[in-house]
Amino acid sequence: NHSCRPNCAVVFDGTQAIVRTLHAIEPGEELTINYIDVTLPRMVRQDELQKRYFFSCSCDGC
Incomplete structure (x- = not known):
């Protein structure tokens, strides 16, 4: 799922997508990435997420 304060990042290596954690992840914690430029x-951000992905973000960063 999306978060403006994600705990993971996606790195692409050719045709392979690799998910890397940005900090320690607790058991049961949801893995999140950013769908848009969080800067x-x-x-x-709210407008872009609504237009592109049809949802309103309610993460800690918003």
Whole structure:
């Protein structure tokens, strides 16, 4: 799932997508990545997520 404060990042190696953790993940903790540029202002992120992915973000970063 998406988060503006993700705990994982996706790295591409050719045709392979590799998920890397950004910090220690607790058992049962949801894995999250960013779907958009998280350096954008909150309102721009909210607008882009709604337009592209049809949801409103309610993560800790928003």
